[in-house]
Amino acid sequence: MSRESGTPVLEVGGLRRAFGGLVAVNDLGFAVGQGDIMGLLGPNGSGKTTALNLMSGVLRPDAGTIRLMGRDIAGLASYRIARLGLARTFQLVRVLDGMDCRENIRAGLAFQKPHLPAAEAERRIDTLLDRVGLAGHDRRPAADLTYIDRKRLELARALAAKPRLLLLDEWLAGLNPSELMIGIDLIRSLKADGITIVLVEHVMNAVRALCDRCVVMSSGRKIAEGATADVLSDAAVVKAYLGGVAADA
Amino acid sequence: MTARTAGLGALALAAFVLLAFVPRLGNAYYLALAISLLQYTVLATAWGMFSGPTRYVSLATTAFFGVGAYTVAVLGEILPWPLVLLIAAALGAILAAIVGLSTLRLSGVYFVIFTFGLTELIRQLVVWFEVNKSRVLGRYVFVDITQADIYWQLLALTAAVFLLGWLIARSRLGFALRVIGEDETVAKHCGINTTFAKVALFTISATVMTLVGAIMAPRWTYIEPSIAFNSMISFQVLIMALLGGAHRLWGPVLGAVPLTLLFELLSARFPNTFTIILGCIFLLIVYMLPRGVAGLFEKLAAAPGGKTTQRVAA
Ligand SMILES: Nc1ncnc2c1ncn2[C@@H]1O[C@H](COP(=O)(O)OP(=O)(O)O)[C@@H](O)[C@H]1O
Ligand SMILES: [Mg+2]
Numbered sequence: 270m271s272r273e274s275g276t277p278v279l280e281v282g283g284l285r286r287a288f289g290g291l292v293a294v295n296d297l298g299f300a301v302g303q304g305d306i307m308g309l310l311g312p313n314g315s316g317k318t319t320a321l322n323l324m325s326g327v328l329r330p331d332a333g334t335i336r337l338m339g340r341d342i343a344g345l346a347s348y349r350i351a352r353l354g355l356a357r358t359f360q361l362v363r364v365l366d367g368m369d370c371r372e373n374i375r376a377g378l379a380f381q382k383p384h385l386p387a388a389e390a391e392r393r394i395d396t397l398l399d400r401v402g403l404a405g406h407d408r409r410p411a412a413d414l415t416y417i418d419r420k421r422l423e424l425a426r427a428l429a430a431k432p433r434l435l436l437l438d439e440w441l442a443g444l445n446p447s448e449l450m451i452g453i454d455l456i457r458s459l460k461a462d463g464i465t466i467v468l469v470e471h472v473m474n475a476v477r478a479l480c481d482r483c484v485v486m487s488s489g490r491k492i493a494e495g496a497t498a499d500v501l502s503d504a505a506v507v508k509a510y511l512g513g514v515a516a517d518a
Numbered sequence: 519m520t521a522r523t524a525g526l527g528a529l530a531l532a533a534f535v536l537l538a539f540v541p542r543l544g545n546a547y548y549l550a551l552a553i554s555l556l557q558y559t560v561l562a563t564a565w566g567m568f569s570g571p572t573r574y575v576s577l578a579t580t581a582f583f584g585v586g587a588y589t590v591a592v593l594g595e596i597l598p599w600p601l602v603l604l605i606a607a608a609l610g611a612i613l614a615a616i617v618g619l620s621t622l623r624l625s626g627v628y629f630v631i632f633t634f635g636l637t638e639l640i641r642q643l644v645v646w647f648e649v650n651k652s653r654v655l656g657r658y659v660f661v662d663i664t665q666a667d668i669y670w671q672l673l674a675l676t677a678a679v680f681l682l683g684w685l686i687a688r689s690r691l692g693f694a695l696r697v698i699g700e701d702e703t704v705a706k707h708c709g710i711n712t713t714f715a716k717v718a719l720f721t722i723s724a725t726v727m728t729l730v731g732a733i734m735a736p737r738w739t740y741i742e743p744s745i746a747f748n749s750m751i752s753f754q755v756l757i758m759a760l761l762g763g764a765h766r767l768w769g770p771v772l773g774a775v776p777l778t779l780l781f782e783l784l785s786a787r788f789p790n791t792f793t794i795i796l797g798c799i800f801l802l803i804v805y806m807l808p809r810g811v812a813g814l815f816e817k818l819a820a821a822p823g824g825k826t827t828q829r830v831a832a
Pocket of ligand 1: 291311313314315316319
């Protein structure tokens, strides 16, 4: 399913980051091709969020390379990485509570270069509100939103910048079954738009439905990689997950 | 909205024109009081311009004010007045940029402590320099500037600060600062160069404070470090801005005016216990009005009948 044509959108090699004596990400490497959705799996504490933090510039790697469309971004400031076309959501949702939904999304696009003309920016905000299912809520303070709507708003803000690469950290967690269906369809539609996605996710149905390929981490290391179906039946993966989150698949 | 903005603009302009006639009243006491009011209004507004949106609490007001005052003490007799002001502003801006670049990566309480320490550091440096190099303990300020001149300069600076604050609030930089105040990590991921935005605003705010110090200096005929770098100013400005509400451009003035009058009264009546009273007022404000007078007004406007935060039905 994955198209290996041209430079990968994301290419990670030898990535390492330790916190004191704990090596949270250890010699991690993988590549994600244009338009692919790559699942990044692993039990809690295996280093997935740390890996995303390294890619988006929240943390500096101790070693390794991170190439975004061929350009090494390892150790670059977050705002520069964001301007190069990487956007993300956070495991613990982060919206701007003191602002309304429209301003939250505007924050996502106002600082991208070149700047959009105001009218066009406002039109894009309307489109995004509609797309994530928040149409009509544009003047509503983000602090008043329900949990799921906060997730929607955070995604809309990430999409506002028209990213080439989107990192989603357990974005589907905590959704009820019908919301999950909507969420999966939404992410699939992003793929159709040509956005490349790294999906950190515990909801196995979503992983099966969405991911072209998967990388599985355990204790900071990559323990498996390949086509989704193969990876999910891999003996080492099942063992790493045993008694863990695989149950909610 | 635009009609309302124009109306408010016209009102503000009229107010400034009227205020320009205060020195014509010919009452020295009122003029002195008006100078104090303007001084604290500008300082508190400038403080709020940076600390309001970013929520960084700065105690460096005195440091910049003192640098401005001392620039006048040293250069006032040698150079023409506009040039002295220009140099003071430049010194304040350079100092602020250096301090900003080295400290705005600090967060919360570390920043507060650093800015407080900075004031002491600069004061001690000035003392050391004066004693060992210039061999003087204090300086006489001989410049040909009247109280009315001081008042008019402060009034012009007040107008400039409000205009600047209004322009910034409507700009991309102003929006960036609000996002930073909400969540700095998100701000960075939105592509905001947070260090630049914070240093820029800190520098603008500090330059204004330095100018206030420079303009005020001729009011004293004799300056020494303990007068120019009186850390009380930092605390008073902080209290005023918090009482008024630093999240609005027009907030700090609502705190500066009543508190300047109150402080004037208290320091005359109770010179010895003044600082204790100041501390108590500070605690009261933080407990009773966490969002300041401006927040109180907003709450009243949003009460039944008002409509500031209407909910949109889905
Ligand atoms: N900022 C940090 N400081 C210290 N330890 C951290 C930090 N972030 C993550 N860790 C540790 O690194 C390990 C990996 O965490 P994380 O990347 O959040 O895992 P996951 O997202 O896969 O659940 C955990 O043991 C966690 O406690
Ligand atoms: Mg995680």
